[in-house]
Amino acid sequence: MLKVIKNRIEQGHRTSKYPKEPIQLYHRFRGMPKVVKDCPAELVGRCADACPQEAIDRKTRQIDLGRCVFCGLCETLSEGKFVHFSQDFEMGTSCREDLLTLGDLPALAEHSKKHFKKLFGRSLQLRQISAGGCNACEADTNVLNTPFFDLQRFGIQFVASPRHADGIHVTGPISKNMRAAVLSTFEAVPSPKVVIASGACSISGGPFYGSEDVVGDLNSLIPVDLYIPGCPPHPLTTLHALLNYFK
Amino acid sequence: MDNFLQVQNNQRVARADIPDLPFEVFREALLSLAHQGGQVVQFFAYEDRGQNRLLAVMRTDKLYVTGCEVAETYLSLTADSTKFHLFEREIGEQYGIQAEGHPWWKMVRYHPNYAGGTDVFENDYQQEIPGNYPYFTVEGKTVHEVAVGPVHAGIIEPGHFRFQCLGERVFHLEIQLGYQHRGVERLFQTVSANRLPIIAETIAGDTTIGHSLCQSQAIESLAGLTVNKGAKVVRTIALELERIANHIGDLGALSLDVAFNPPAAYFGRIRGEYLNLTQILGGNRFGRGLVRPGGVTQILGEEQEQLISAKLAELTPEVEHVNDLIFSSPTVLARFDQTGTVSHADAEAIGLVGYAGRACGLSYDARVAFPTECYADLPRNKNERTDGDVCSRGTVRREEIRHSTQMINTLLPKRQEEPSVLPQEWQLAPDSFVVSINEAWRGEVSHCILTDAAGKIQRYKVKDPSFHNWTGLALSLRDEGISDFPLCNKSFNLSYCGFDL
DSSP states (O other), rough: OHHHHHHHHHHHHOOOTTTTTTOOOOOOOOSSEETTTTTHHHHHHHHHHOTTTTTTTTTTTTEEETOOOOHHHHHHTTTTTTHHHHHHOOOOOOSSSGGGGGGGOOOOOSSSOHHHHHHHHHHHHEEEESSSSSSHHHHHHHGGTTTTOOOOGGEEEOOSSSGGEHHHHHHHHOBGGHHHHHHHHHHHHHHHOOOEHHHHHHOOOGGGOOOOTTTTOGGGGGOSSSSEEESSHHHHHHHHHHHHHHH | TTTTTTTTTTTTTEGGGEEEOHHHHHHHHHHHHHHTTTTEEEEEEETTTEEEEEEEEEEHHHSEEEEEEESEEEEEEEETTTGGGGHHHHHHHHHHEEEOOOTTTOOSSSSOOTTOOOOOOOOOSOHHHHHHTTOOOOTTEEEEEEEEOOOSSSSOOOOEEEEEETTTEEEEEEEOTTTOOOOHHHHHHHGGGGHHHHHHHSSSGGGGGHHHHHHHHHHHHTOOOOOOOOHHEEEEEEEHHHHHHHHHHHHHHHHHHHHHHHHHHHHHHHHHHHHHHHHHHHSSSTTTTTTEETEEEEEEHHHHHHHHHHHHHHHHHHHHHHHHHHHOHHHHHHHHHSSSSSHHHHHHHHHHOOOOOOOOOOOOOHHHHHOOGGGGGGOOOOOOOOSSHHHHHHHHHHHHHHHHHHHHHHHHGGGGOOOOOOOOOOOTTEOOOOOOOOETTTEEEEEEEOOTTTTTTTEEEEEEHHHHHHHHHHHTTTTGGGGGGHHHHHHOOOOOHHOOO
16 A cells, blocks of 8 residues: 555656647657758659659659658658658648648648537547557557546547447458458447548558558548557647547 | 578678578477577568469577568478467468468458459458458356457557456456558568658657667678767667657556546646657657668767757656555556466467566577667666566566666767768668567567669568567456456556558
């Protein structure tokens, strides 16, 4: 008992003040990529050729956040003259096309569906489905339940049964062996319901694009309402997206 | 040992030097080594000029490799040694080769074989998993079955579990995986070289560093790339940070599973602090983008050294205190002690690896037996408790947190500001073979690459430690209460995606 109290005092209060106060992540963290629009076309071409995720459009110079795994290769190759990864982790969008970006995203809060805010703004219950995910997305979603993020203080919970849920949060490139389970879990959620695609895998197949063993794109199975890019998305990226889309 | 070629970890060898035995000799050689205590590191099939071949890497205190040609059916090795059990089923699934007399012939991951030939499990892949497989059942008046998954109650990966129970006691647990199968090995054999590291990092997200180290070392060996000392220090620190973060998270979760909440809350938060240290090192909490063939992409500068060192100094006593809270609580120990025991003999027979093996008294640690990076210069860990139960697995992990912290503290001042690696093109040596082994946090990770005459990857084989250890979890549940399943499960915390590939 004494040890419990001693540990409690040592641990103190650790919950983050985000979103009331901003958080600055370490400068090596790779968040939203910022494109230098007037950089030489040759450099864009070299980065586009080297990009393992084929996420760079050499004409429009946009980076597809739905494909990007934030490996930082284009920044290294161009020495920051074409792309620079900022520490901005706020990257959720409500529309797939918005993920093609030069470094600015439309404000998520204004693009959310208004009836979702009314329905789920005070209480949101989500069923998480891992469908071929490598467990990094899952782990950094789970972390939202730890005292630092304390997701439940916002009225958002991950629940065990789809029957208790207002929507699904899907990670992974939808392996063919999970396709049926994803669909039946989705069907078991009562309407109206939301669909969240989390991580490069569920948005575009991520590192596994082109594999015969995956579906590769959640949107081709079920219409997606909210996209959370990253490989995996930083917990703060997920938190920001959930708060702005639903609150 | 005439029938084997002795190799070093990460040593490039010419394929022509690997023995090509008649199958009967191959079989006897492997079985005889297995009966003398040898364990299987890799055992897989590949196609070469229209002919299926088998290749095996075995370990004692050394590494041995051998190979043979194989027909459509062969006499199963598993019938004589359980060490080969899952490997033979995988060979059957990937190449449609039948192991005659295999005692438990069923699919591993549920996908059509690579050759497009007749399916050895008689599955129709238009049907959803698990196809035509009848689960093992126990019959009797009060016997009942509990089925769980693939979608589980928490935020975790999918898998299917069947418990055969008498009341609360579990007779038998059957685990069917494959839901996470993404075709990793085939991607490695077909995609362009720049995608290899990205896919390796996502074989198992919590083992990002472990798998990317194996791949990088294998490529470095085949392409003749050298890695500077500074990069080796960064790689070793990253692998140990990965180990600490996972051990801490799981010890917290074990505490939660016995309804002792404070350590779970504390360790939940503290685990994140260690992930943030990996982010300081490489810009990502899981170490994505850090390890690449030829070195690392970020150097360990003075600023990073100081940040990591200061944070470790702050966290180490906190971790000690929370661990003390867990392991001195009678209510926790009452649940941990003598729960989910795997005997030393069973662990040896199925080839458990990593902390699960060490908790059963199998001292194998790849960092000691086949050291890579900086491990040859670092001290090994000693295990105090090796009873094979949940408490032993927890204790080994507690010890490893201390040991890893000491290693990082030893390595930090040894940092060298040598240049980070730039993206480079490499050319793999033709007709070559390499096996790479690292002790990731769960245990022995191994990658094998075989190149063809043009230096292209002909066969890429991945083995995650979970491939060995899932059978250990099933055994730990024998004659246990079903309510102890979460506890046993978390004490192993195995990878679904690492197994499913």
